[in-house]
Amino acid sequence: xxxxxxxxxxxxxxxxxxxxxxxxxxxxxxxxxxxxxxxxxxxxxxxxxxxxxxxxxxxxxxxxxxxxxxxxxxxxxxxxxxxxxxxxxxxxxxxxxxxxxxxxxxxxxxxxx
Amino acid sequence: xxxxxxxxxxxxxxxxxxxxxxxxxxxxxxxxxxxxxxxxxxxxxxxxxxxxxxxxxxxxxxxxxxxxxxxxxxxxxxxxxxxxxxxxxxxxxxxxxxxxxxxxxxxxxx
Numbered sequence: 159x160x161x162x163x164x165x166x167x168x169x170x171x172x173x174x175x176x177x178x179x180x181x182x183x184x185x186x187x188x189x190x191x192x193x194x195x196x197x198x199x200x201x202x203x204x205x206x207x208x209x210x211x212x213x214x215x216x217x218x219x220x221x222x223x224x225x226x227x228x229x230x231x232x233x234x235x236x237x238x239x240x241x242x243x244x245x246x247x248x249x250x251x252x253x254x255x256x257x258x259x260x261x262x263x264x265x266x267x268x269x270x271x
Numbered sequence: 272x273x274x275x276x277x278x279x280x281x282x283x284x285x286x287x288x289x290x291x292x293x294x295x296x297x298x299x300x301x302x303x304x305x306x307x308x309x310x311x312x313x314x315x316x317x318x319x320x321x322x323x324x325x326x327x328x329x330x331x332x333x334x335x336x337x338x339x340x341x342x343x344x345x346x347x348x349x350x351x352x353x354x355x356x357x358x359x360x361x362x363x364x365x366x367x368x369x370x371x372x373x374x375x376x377x378x379x380x381x
Contacts, residue, residue, distance in 0.1 A: 162313075189367065200373035201314075201359065208367060216368065248313050257302035257321060257363045262313030 160185045162263035164249050170269045171239055179234045179266050181249030187261070188254035190232040191216070192224065194245040195265075201248070207232055208254050239270045273298040275362050275372035283378040287349055292375040294360035295342045300370075302363040303336050303343045307356045308374070314359055350379045 162183045171177055183190065191206040193216075203216030207226040221243055223235040232251075236243060246267050250260040278293050294303065302321045306314035318327050320336035320343065327334045331354075333346040347354055357376050361369040 193371075198373070201371040203368060206367065214367075250313075254367075257304065257319050258367065258369055259304060259316050259319055260306075260314070260361075260369065262306075262315070265311070265313050 160261070162249055162251055162261050164247075164263040164266050166266060167264060168267050170271065172271055173240055174238050177236050177239060177268075179236075179247060179249075179268070181232045181234065181263060182230050183232075183249075183251040183261070184230065185251060185261065186229065187251035188229070189252045189258060190226065191250045191252075191260070192222070192232070192234045193248045193250065194218065195248060196245050204234070204247075239268075241270050244268060244270050273300070273362060273364060273370045275360055275370055277358075277360060277372035277375050279375060280373070281376050281378075283380065284350055286351060286379055286381050289346070289348050290350055290377070291344055291346045292358055292377070293342065293344050294372055296362060296370075297341065298362070298364070299340050300362035300364060301340070303340070304361045304363070304369070305334055305343070305345055306359040306361065308359060309356045314357075347377075350377075352379045352381050355379050 192204040193201045205224040207213045249263040252258045304319045305317045308314040323338045323340045325336045331348045357374045359374045360372045
């Protein structure tokens with residue numbers, strides 16, 4: 159089954175404790191992206207990657223890191239999480255050509271206390 | 272910065288009613304996508320329109336892309352409780368990014 163998986167689905171952590179959210183896709187998509195979704199603000203892109211070893215900033219990259227060492231994986235790293243990073247996070251993938259139709263993962267709900 | 276505004280923000284209707292939601296921008300998009308998101312899940316792509324004036328139908332859902340490719344509408348006929356969800360539009364431009372609207376939260380009551 160074609161899918162995007164994320165882990166963990168739920169995470170409660172404390173300020174400053176480094177964490178990684180994993181994302182994996184089995185569709186051989188070149189393009190992968192991370193979004194955060196907040197009430198009243200909608201979906202905002204954090205980082206994206208056009209292919210292995212190619213990443214670029216989205217609209218809200220501050221406080222986040224990503225890496226793309228393999229085509230199927232695109233982990234999101236929060237090196238020193240803060241409460242304002244409490245949010246619902248989605249990983250998505252697509253082909254690296256227009257119109258970039260996104261296949262989303264199930265989401266990771268992160269709470270930073 | 273390209274922006275997409277969706278209206279209405281919230282919509283609550285009875286089963287069997289018809290409805291239309293809108294997605295508007297002052298910018299031209301090369302494509303327009305509609306997604307539906309159910310609680311606790313990621314958005315799921317419903318349709319992509321790429322040509323100005325294009326109309327696509329998906330069972331009871333009708334999608335239209337404006338002639339100038341700046342706006343789109345989603346019309347649902349005889350809404351059912353299973354149509355409940357957050358409807359998001361997303362515009363594709365000349366770069367690799369999609370611009371998402373904030374969504375219309377639809378509730379269809381039995």
